[in-house]
Amino acid sequence: MNQGSILVGLTGAALLATSALTFIPAPSAKPEAVSAAARAKPHALLPRLCGSGHFTDREVDAIELFVQAERQRLGRRLGDPQAQFIGTIPVAFHVIYTVDFFGNSIGLLTEAEVEAQIAVLNTAFPNLDFDLVRDANGNPTSITYTNNSNWFYGMAPGSAAEAQAKTALRWDPTRYLNVYTCQGGGLLGWATFPWELRRNPTNDGVVIAFDTIPGGTPPYDEGDTLVHEVGHWCGLYHTFQGGCSRVNDRVADTPAEATPNYGCPTFRDTCPAAGADPIDNYMDYSDDVCLIRFSAGQETRMNNMINIFRQSALIAP
Numbered sequence: 001m002n003q004g005s006i007l008v009g010l011t012g013a014a015l016l017a018t019s020a021l022t023f024i025p026a027p028s029a030k031p032e033a034v035s036a037a038a039r040a041k042p043h044a045l046l047p048r049l050c051g052s053g054h055f056t057d058r059e060v061d062a063i064e065l066f067v068q069a070e071r072q073r074l075g076r077r078l079g080d081p082q083a084q085f086i087g088t089i090p091v092a093f094h095v096i097y098t099v100d101f102f103g104n105s106i107g108l109l110t111e112a113e114v115e116a117q118i119a120v121l122n123t124a125f126p127n128l129d130f131d132l133v134r135d136a137n138g139n140p141t142s143i144t145y146t147n148n149s150n151w152f153y154g155m156a157p158g159s160a161a162e163a164q165a166k167t168a169l170r171w172d173p174t175r176y177l178n179v180y181t182c183q184g185g186g187l188l189g190w191a192t193f194p195w196e197l198r199r200n201p202t203n204d205g206v207v208i209a210f211d212t213i214p215g216g217t218p219p220y221d222e223g224d225t226l227v228h229e230v231g232h233w234c235g236l237y238h239t240f241q242g243g244c245s246r247v248n249d250r251v252a253d254t255p256a257e258a259t260p261n262y263g264c265p266t267f268r269d270t271c272p273a274a275g276a277d278p279i280d281n282y283m284d285y286s287d288d289v290c291l292i293r294f295s296a297g298q299e300t301r302m303n304n305m306i307n308i309f310r311q312s313a314l315i316a317p
Helices: 057-074 111-124 149-154 160-169 224-233 296-309
Strands: 013-015 023-025 087-099 128-132 143-147 177-182 189-191 206-209
Touching: 057 296, 087 111, 087 149, 087 160, 111 128, 111 224, 143 160, 149 160, 149 177, 160 177, 177 224, 189 224, 206 224
Parallel strands: 087 128, 087 143, 087 177, 177 206
Antiparallel strands: 013 023, 189 206
């Protein structure tokens, strides 16, 4: 298997083979820089930082044109916006950990902790069921454990450590959602988008900091980081994508938001268009306690993106 190339949406450019559109530029702006000092702090002292793509309006236009071209090329129909349940996506959960000088394991999640995180995921996605692969007795068989300090501390979007870990550990990305846990390096998580799968299958999946699972480090201790990143994996942009521009996040029922929200304020309204900022939406940067929902429009968009790009991973009901 070839090592994964740098994640589109962070650096470089992606060439995507289609007769209708062959070039999607990477975003011109990277996620907020994190200093070396900040990387050493626990996530409780850092604002929520997501390493997934931050796009300009022009880049979003190009991506959306490509999505439509792929839908037509593959002959996919848009999903039913009224669908209550579209199917199950199997999850391969890769726990990367390390052992310190004193023999203490860092990042070694238990099976119960992984199961609790999957339960949070399923509560947040009413139209989907994410499940670990299980044997005849119901025991999970798709949790892997890897002791590798270089991967644990070195994984970052587009890094050599990320490419090495994903090449070694990934399950077939056309059939599974691959989740990787590590230290995070100042980011709470990052994910690939569905339109990147065909170009770079090895890189596909979601990475989260190990201490963002339920019971982890406040204020990101309810498991919502994985929910946020799987939202990207299913095709959602941030709610503040495009700020107050006409493009925004391409979902009509999420009000425009000029900048990310941090913490959990009672009210915030940063754009002149109707509607307060969606600070309780999983695709914002609010604290976990504030995040409680996807909008109906976001659920429809995710259904459509899965139908176009991830249909082979979906087990129909």
